[in-house]
Amino acid sequence: MEFFVNAFLLALLAATTIAIVRMRRLIATTMLFGIFSLLMAAVFVVLDAVDVAFTEASVGAGISTILMLATLAICGAKQESVPRKQLPAIIVVVVTGAVLLWGVSGLPDVGDPTAPATTHVYKRYVEESGTEIGVPNIVTSVLASYRGYDTLGEVAVIFTAGLGIICLIGAGTGQQRRRRNGNDSGDDV
Amino acid sequence: MGGLFNYWFVIVLMMLGFYIVMVSPNLVKKIMGLNIFQTSAFLLYISVGKISGGTAPILTDTTMPYSNPLPHVLILTAIVVGVATTALGLALVVRIHSSFGSINEDELLDDEDTYRDFEDPLDPALEEPTDR
Numbered sequence: 478m479e480f481f482v483n484a485f486l487l488a489l490l491a492a493t494t495i496a497i498v499r500m501r502r503l504i505a506t507t508m509l510f511g512i513f514s515l516l517m518a519a520v521f522v523v524l525d526a527v528d529v530a531f532t533e534a535s536v537g538a539g540i541s542t543i544l545m546l547a548t549l550a551i552c553g554a555k556q557e558s559v560p561r562k563q564l565p566a567i568i569v570v571v572v573t574g575a576v577l578l579w580g581v582s583g584l585p586d587v588g589d590p591t592a593p594a595t596t597h598v599y600k601r602y603v604e605e606s607g608t609e610i611g612v613p614n615i616v617t618s619v620l621a622s623y624r625g626y627d628t629l630g631e632v633a634v635i636f637t638a639g640l641g642i643i644c645l646i647g648a649g650t651g652q653q654r655r656r657r658n659g660n661d662s663g664d665d666v
Numbered sequence: 667m668g669g670l671f672n673y674w675f676v677i678v679l680m681m682l683g684f685y686i687v688m689v690s691p692n693l694v695k696k697i698m699g700l701n702i703f704q705t706s707a708f709l710l711y712i713s714v715g716k717i718s719g720g721t722a723p724i725l726t727d728t729t730m731p732y733s734n735p736l737p738h739v740l741i742l743t744a745i746v747v748g749v750a751t752t753a754l755g756l757a758l759v760v761r762i763h764s765s766f767g768s769i770n771e772d773e774l775l776d777d778e779d780t781y782r783d784f785e786d787p788l789d790p791a792l793e794e795p796t797d798r
Contacts, residue, residue: 480671487675494682494702503694510698517705524672525733526712527722529741533708536749541701544749548694548756552763557692558770566688574681581673588718590731595717599734607725615723615735620742631743638750642757646764 479523486520501557507545514538528616672713679706691771693759697752704748711737 493513500506514537521530585592602615602623610618620628679702686699715737721728723735763769766777 484671487672491675491678491682494679497698497702498682498686503692506695506698510701513702514705517709520709521712524712524716525720525722526715526738526741527724529708529712529738529745532742532745533705536745537701537705540749541752544753544756545694545698548759551760552694552769554692554694554769557690557695558772560689560691561772563689566685569688570681570685573684574677577677577680578674581670581677584670584673584714586669587672587713588716588720590717592714594714594737595734599736602735603723603732613725615725615732616738616742619735619739624739627743631746634747635750638754641754645754645757645761 483520483523486516486523490516490520501559503549503554503557504546506557507542507549510545511538511542514541528614672716673710676706676710676713679709691773693762693769693771694756696771697755697759700755701748701752704744708741708744711741 490513493509493516497506497509497513500509514533517537518530518534521527521533585594589595602619606615606618606623607613610622612618612622683699683702683704683706686702687696690696690699715734717731717733719730720733721730723732723738725732759769762774766774768774768777
């Protein structure tokens with residue numbers, strides 16, 4: 478049963494992605510991207526990653542989609558022009574995909590309890606974190622306690638990205654900047 | 667749980683995202699393709715952490731095995747970092763639009779104005795601008 482739900486959701490994901498590739502209207506593409514993220518969140522639930530699922534649903538389907546819609550609104554773009562040079566891209570994609578398929582064929586099966594990923598440190602976290610940290614959610618205890626520095630680094634990345642965005646577009650939109658340039662004879666920072 | 671089935675789908679999604687990044691002339695759609703590529707990499711990690719017949723890694727009285735929480739933690743971090751880079755990329759797109767008036771890569775590359783402020787020593791077109 479689990480397998481069929483998983484397969485069905487993955488098939489829907491593939492169909493959505495093909496629709497994104499073929500769709501030229503940018504608003505529709507953005508909506509399809511939101512659907513893609515939401516379907517991906519559903520797949521994560523089937524694969525037992527509930528924390529990842531709700532982050533993906535809020536961040537991927539929510540914030541990313543809103544940011545893209547805002548960008549499209551600012552830039553006033555409605556339609557994507559017809560792409561050029563498709564054939565080289567198709568060749569590159571097929572070759573890369575074939576190499577990846579070959580590489581993936583050496584991995585253990587999905588869900589295999591004897592896979593290396595579940596036979597090393599996995600046991601330690603599952604058995605000890607309940608008494609060591611006292612939080613029932615293992616993901617939370619690893620994220621906030623065992624790998625707290627990792628999360629601190631993540632905060633630094635977000636801060637840097639925020640600074641970058643302020644440097645890029647913080648001083649108002651393009652129209653405002655041009656208007657100011659016109660008044661101040663190009664004395665822009 | 668169906669062998670390597672998940673990994674095949676990861677590769678299909680990843681390659682479709684890669685194709686969008688290479689082919690689409692629109693910068694916003696390129697970022698969308700990059701996001702699809704990224705999200706399929708997330709799916710790869712989460713698939714690695716799955717254990718058949720397992721349950722979410724939240725401690726209860728259950729006798730079922732817990733799926734591996736470590737990939738979940740990694741991907742949780744990666745999703746948040748991913749949205750930060752997406753926002754930065756979209757900010758670049760907005761900046762490009764305000765400077766050059768287009769977010770279409772073909773138009774930007776064909777437009778002489780794009781190169782006006784940047785003197786690329788390797789660009790032969792700039793050496794003799796009056797010939798064209």
